[in-house]
Structure formats: C-alpha cells, structure tokens
Amino acid sequence: GAGVSQSPSNKVTEKGKDVELRCDPISGHTALYWYRQRLGQGLEFLIYFQGNSAPDKSGLPSDRFSAERTGESVSTLTIQRTQQEDSAVYLCASSSLLEENQPQHFGDGTRLSIL
Amino acid sequence: GQNIDQPTEMTATEGAIVQINCTYQTSGFNGLFWYQQHAGEAPTFLSYNVLDGLEEKGRFSSFLSRSKGYSYLLLKELQMKDSASYLCAVINRGSTLGRLYFGRGTQLTVWP
Numbered sequence: 600g601a602g603v604s605q606s607p608s609n610k611v612t613e614k615g616k617d618v619e620l621r622c623d624p625i626s627g628h629t630a631l632y633w634y635r636q637r638l639g640q641g642l643e644f645l646i647y648f649q650g651n652s653a654p655d656k657s658g659l660p661s662d663r664f665s666a667e668r669t670g671e672s673v674s675t676l677t678i679q680r681t682q683q684e685d686s687a688v689y690l691c692a693s694s695s696l697l698e699e700n701q702p703q704h705f706g707d708g709t710r711l712s713i714l
Numbered sequence: 715g716q717n718i719d720q721p722t723e724m725t726a727t728e729g730a731i732v733q734i735n736c737t738y739q740t741s742g743f744n745g746l747f748w749y750q751q752h753a754g755e756a757p758t759f760l761s762y763n764v765l766d767g768l769e770e771k772g773r774f775s776s777f778l779s780r781s782k783g784y785s786y787l788l789l790k791e792l793q794m795k796d797s798a799s800y801l802c803a804v805i806n807r808g809s810t811l812g813r814l815y816f817g818r819g820t821q822l823t824v825w826p
Contacts, residue, residue, distance in 0.1 A: 602756075632813070632814075639818070641718075641801065641817050641819055642803075642814070644813055644815070690756065700745075702762065705758070707754075707756045708756065
C-alpha cells in the first residue's frame with residue numbers, strides 16, 4: 600500500500616509480558632517516528648530515526664522501551680515487562696526531506712491494552 | 715521546554731465557521747502544523763505555517779503570528795465529516811529535525 604502500515608492494530612496483553620509493535624513506513628521515506636497517545640491526550644514523542652544516523656531516543660519513557668530500524672525499512676518498538684500505564688495508542692509516522700513542508704504521514708496506530 | 719495550548723472541545727453547526735486557536739511557548743520556533751484526526755484513525759496533515767500570515771486551502775485556512783506565539787485554524791462551511799480532533803504541533807530549530815511537539819488536540823463536534 601501507499602501509506603504507513605502498522606501491526607497489530609490491536610493488542611491486549613497481561614501486565615509483565617513483552618510486546619513488539621511493527622511499523623512499515625512509506626517507501627523512500629528516510630525519517631521514521633514513534634509516538635504514544637494516551638486517551639484524551641496529545642501525541643507524545645518517543646523516538647526518531649533518520650536514515651543511518653543514530654536515533655534520537657530522548658522521548659523513551661523508561662529503559663523498558665526500545666526500538667530498532669534497519670536502514671530505511673521496517674521499525675519495531677518493543678516494550679518489556681509491560682505496565683498498565685503503557686496502555687495507549689502507539690502511532691508511527693514517516694516523512695521525506697524531499698516533500699514540501701516535510702509533513703509526517705501517520706499509520707493508523709496500534710491500540711495496546713495492558714490488563 | 716515546550717508549552718502548547720488549545721481548547722479541549724468546541725461545537726458548531728453545519729454550514730457555520732469555526733476558529734480553533736493554538737498558543738505556544740517554545741524556544742527556537744521553526745514552524746507549526748495542523749493535523750486532523752478522526753476517532754480511531756491516523757492524524758492527517760492539514761497545513762503548515764512558518765511565516766506570519768494566512769494560508770488558505772479550500773475550506774480550511776491557517777494563520778500564524780510568530781511574535782504572539784499564536785495560530786488558528788479556520789474551518790468554513792462546516793460539514794458533519796469535519797467532526798474530529800484537530801492537533802496543533804510545533805517544530806523547534808534546536809530539536810531533532812522533524813520532531814513535533816503536539817498540543818492535546820481540540821475535539822470539534824459539528825451538529826446538523
């Protein structure tokens with residue numbers, strides 16, 4: 600497809616389990632972002648990848664959160680030992696420096712529920 | 715740090731005009747975005763302002779005043795499908811290229 604693809608769309612898991620969320624950006628987009636959106640809140644920046652540069656991890660809330668990206672392709676966000684406070688929608692976005700205004704194109708997100 | 719404020723909720727009737735305000739306090743401002751987000755869907759890009767003034771795009775317009783740290787999104791000829799959350803986001807010169815700081819969003823409800 601032409602847009603940003605995220606999977607799974609929904610994930611329900613027990614507290615303490617690890618989860619892995621996947622993002623497939625738009626082909627050719629060098630920049631990839633992960634955000635978290637709690638109910639009724641704005642988007643909270645988590646991590647940013649730009650090409651082969653070192654990622655900006657400054658938004659990760661704790662060491663239980665990590666993310667990987669190989670080159671300019673798929674990224675995975677991993678949350679270890681999940682807590683109920685991790686319940687949120689996790690959104691991925693990608694952008695291209697070549698596109699005017701470089702808007703971020705968002706996926707539909709993964710709705711994570713921790714029981 | 716960044717501080718971005720916008721009203722939590724607004725309501726309007728079909729065919730009317732509504733203005734959604736956004737104020738920001740940030741260091742090294744380098745542009746402001748507006749996004750639309752329908753419930754359960756991805757945010758979609760509406761507009762980008764970096765210079766003072768009004769940018770018009772069909773029924774939607776966005777205004778920026780850098781000296782006042784203020785922007786608004788103007789929606790004309792409202793339609794039911796405009797019911798959504800509208801997100802204001804800013805970019806700083808000093809931050810990661812492309813990193814956006816988002817407000818909490820304004821939930822707009824359009825009544826028939």
